[in-house]
Amino acid sequence: MASSRPEGQGWFPVAASDDAVAHHVVEAVLAERELAVWRDDDGWVNVWENRCLHRGVRLSIGHNEGMELVCQYHGWRYASRTAGCTYIPAHPADAPARTMCNRTYPAIERYGLIWTTLADATGSDGPPSSAPLESGSTLPLRAMAVNVPAGRALDSLAGLDLPDPNSPDGTTGGPHRRIDGFTLVAGSGEGVVVFFAQPVAAERCVVRGVVGPAPDEGATLALLRRFNRFLTEWRDEVEAQAEFRPGKRATPPPPTPAIAACSDGTRTRVRVSRRWLTARDVVAVELEAVDGVLPTVQPGAHIDVHLPGGLVRQYSLVNEPGRQDVYLIGVKLEPESRGGSRWIHQSLSVGDVLTIGGPHNNFALRRDAQLTLLIAGGIGITPLLSMARSLHRSGIDFRLHHFARSPEHLAFTDLLAGLGEHHRPHLGLDPAATTVELESILAEPGAGHQVYICGPGPMADAARRVAAEKGWPEESVHFEYFANTRPRDDRHPFTVELARSALTLEVPAGRSILEVVRENGVQLESSCEQGACGTCTVGVIEGVVDHQDVHLSERERAEGRRVVTCVSRAAGDRLVLDL
């Protein structure tokens, strides 16, 4: 048997392109590895390990929602492209860890078939090119699953009189050309049929035939039926013979592929693929991965953008989960810019390469609310637009209340238009009128209703105050500030004990817990470093916290169980941290 590709290595077809219809999940097996194959609403084909990370249930019985795959069992959600987990219904208020990522395999569509490889695809040239099919249109035949080994199936076909794709009644005599252990070409001249074998297990395979060029539309069905009849009869015969074959071969263990490189989000290199003015003083920037795929997006997440001169700025992603071929951010030119937004507005060009960190998600969206009220002020639209798009796709009821100075200040109007009447602009209101409007929006706290607020400090403060006055429970009111504009005081020196690291450190005046901890070799992730985003928050075991951030809620402050280490300090002499 001419086999240049051992089973499980190289590229094999696992489905027909036609099998992966919208909102469906195809079940496939290649070399005993179970695969879930699904096409997202953008046409991207995913080939994943067919197991939910949670309890191992097959994802092929799950729901293809369009951009996310939802497990049937407990509703874990995974983003298209990366297979990163985006939501866990049992922990509705928490953002899943970035490292929770299913195993993905590369997918290529060729000759009307979906191909993948279980081996490391780096540097691989993709499916075998089949010269007779390269020149024109192709028609995949109905696949035939056969309970015989792949090699034996093609050995058998190689010697048979096969239907001739060029004539309605003719046959094309054997032997046919064996390209390798898994490919057979029959026919000559105008039309050929190529059979690709998909090894399923030691004694099972799927034979996928492709005719090229495709016949006229009027002759297609007859040709499909003719080949299907031939292959059905052939299958019954070859299976009947196989039952008497002694000495069944043991299955070669499938090679273990490298675990999908699930970004830890520390650093990703991106290139500016588009930039445009999306509203007055707001530049939209699209970022594409320099190599590989971008890390998983969760609604409400932000990235750190590293700018020249050591500046790091946080921008919320407008993306919805799964739709992450490029990241989309909106950058408002701040009049008192410290250099970040000014540089992006004036100097950043298409083609520039930047380093980003994240995404971080400290503004996680619950997807179990009866009604979700999203309240945006100005450029605070960006994380809420991500949330709105996600809720809209899932059909979860929401309103996006959008405060802005004028119609020219509304960013991403094309995306807002897609939300229909869920988008409610409130334009040109002064602070007093804004408060009146907020009182109406938040008039009735409903059971199972959630509020998400993002906007400039005074507006976000007003919305939180109104929500509290109207009786909204604090755990239903979620917020994110752009910046921490509250006065800060870092004069008080104190001691921190890191319980897990067994370190006792002095935090002098003028330094933060975060800085001191890092200097002593303890890793702690951070992002905005001004007490707004909450990335560097850690647990408090003992001691009273002097909260100086705008990330924690009033209740969290009162409980004193968590501290935002970039700005908050000990109220007394000592804090014991869960670090």
Added chain:
Amino acid sequence: MIRLYDWELSVNCYKQRLLMALLEVPYEIVPVDFFPGWEHKSPEFGRINPLGHIPVLDDDGFIVRDANAILVYLATRYDPTRTWYPVADPELLALTAQWLMFSEGTTNTASAARLHDGLGYDFDVEACRAGAHRLFRVLDEHLWFGEREGRHWVCPSPHPTIADLAIFPDVALSEEGGISRVDYPAVRRWMDRVRHLPGFVGMPGISPPLATSPPSVG
């Protein structure tokens, strides 16, 4: 009021619950302790059905047994559109009857394997599984060509028939009898279409689609 003598895990009872849900026909359940109580084999139940099996339907005193007979009765009496059981079209009616007979096959193979694996019935399970695969191969071929001919249900009608509902549960629960559907992509797409019918209800092992997820296209 319709009363259905029912056991929650029975595929043949579920076929009735599914049709009545799709037709929005109200009914009452009379639970029968099929397992482990074997209530359907009790003398009391023998007065309702001397054959000692479920489902049995009691519609204001009219009593009918056997899954496909009940489907025929319900569709004929309660579907004013006459699409679920197309009595006005001889050919379509014949094909509906033909695929109803096919469902006897899937019940006696796929669902029998499920009873073997789940409840310990003394069946030749390998024969059941092989028989189910033979039927599933025919069904997949039929549905695959149907997709190319613009036919989305087992019968050549733009509307599903009770034959779809008679076959669907046996197929949808086949994995509980150790019968994989990986070789039947067209059957899996048809199952998605059935699950997206307005008013669809599931049973343990068969979930309705996400409330909001759009139906499969193609």
